[in-house]
């Protein structure tokens with residue numbers, strides 16, 4: 001394998017600044033064409049890792065059992081060492097335990113079981129949208145997008161209404177370790193509070209089960225034994241980790257993309273594109289999680305490159321979702337795009353467990369917007385997320401006129 005050109009080597013993919021300071025799509029175009037699999041050199045802070053950028057390679061590696069998730073599935077975590085939830089939280093567990101845990105959790109995620117939760121999502125979203133229409137300016141991120149995913153997950157877990165504000169507060173603290181007024185320690189203690197909260201709830205529901213995900217986990221067995229309360233708790237927390245920010249970012253991205261592409265907004269309002277295909281394009285366009293990380297459990301070869309056991313391998317969904325070998329004019333936001341087999345939900349054994357719910361949330365949003373909103377305008381500059389894993393915006397100042 002040839003050494004990548006200096007301008008490719010000089011972009012540090014472990015540094016959040018890289019993703020706000022560069023035209024990252026231009027970078028990936030060059031990488032896909034010239035260096036589809038390359039070794040990202042170590043820096044003074046981090047060890048090196050493999051970078052895989054073509055759709056076909058990424059799709060096949062997601063199914064390759066020689067790549068493990070048990071040390072973590074996000075670059076920052078695997079660079080630092082092991083994921084403390086490895087082997088007990090679904091996303092960072094390998095087969096065969098993963099398969100058994102997943103089939104248990106999947107019971108709570110079938111469209112039939114989720115019917116009631118989806119109805120609540122529709123009602124909540126329509127109500128939220130109706131409250132912001134006509135306001136001079138508001139932050140769509142805080143006033144609408146942020147309100148949907150956590151409440152949906154709370155519905156799914158039957159979190160008592162009295163506890164929700166506290167849980168939302170902890171979750172905000174857990175997410176804001178990079179911000180000026182909070183520390184890494186605050187974030188860590190908030191994460192611990194969430195896990196303790198779920199442990200207590202797991203114990204209560206084991207004694208007095210209902211028809212929610214926690215009760216189901218608390219009363220089932222995997223490989224002949226009941227799950228420990230801490231295993232139940234991390235898997236409940238994993239629904240927040242997996243389903244909160246990803247859905248929120250996608251909703252924010254949807255509104256911004258519709259403002260930037262008024263002809264697509266008109267087509268949606270006029271019912272000229274199906275909601276289902278619109279949802280898929282929004283999720284491809286957003287690609288909230290730009291990469292996933294794995295660790296080689298044995299030596300393997302990727303497109304002629306020799307990967308050694310223990311090496312970190314990163315799979316860049318953001319590049320796969322814009323691979324011109326698969327998507328026609330990938331940098332055009334086209335709500336009617338078909339086929340649209342994006343990798344935003346991953347692929348293979350760890351394919352997103354909440355995909356149906358994530359789609360339902362966006363569907364409810366697009367439906368509510370198309371039904372009630374006329375003109376949408378930006379009223380300020382959105383602030384970008386600072387991360388090497390998530391992409392999108394934290395704030396979105398806008399005005400919605402009544403239809």
Ligand code: HEM
Nearest residue numbers: 073090091242243246247344345346350352353354357358
């Ligand atoms: C897994 C993305 C919504 C729960 C994943 C993975 C991706 C993803 C890429 C694969 C991780 C890997 O292979 O290592 C998204 C996106 C969403 C979304 C883009 C919204 C647009 C949700 C929701 C929930 C959820 C709403 C739950 C309420 C999970 C869980 C896993 C997962 C539990 C682990 C599955 C496993 O390892 O078997 N998600 N997700 N996600 N997601 Fe989502």
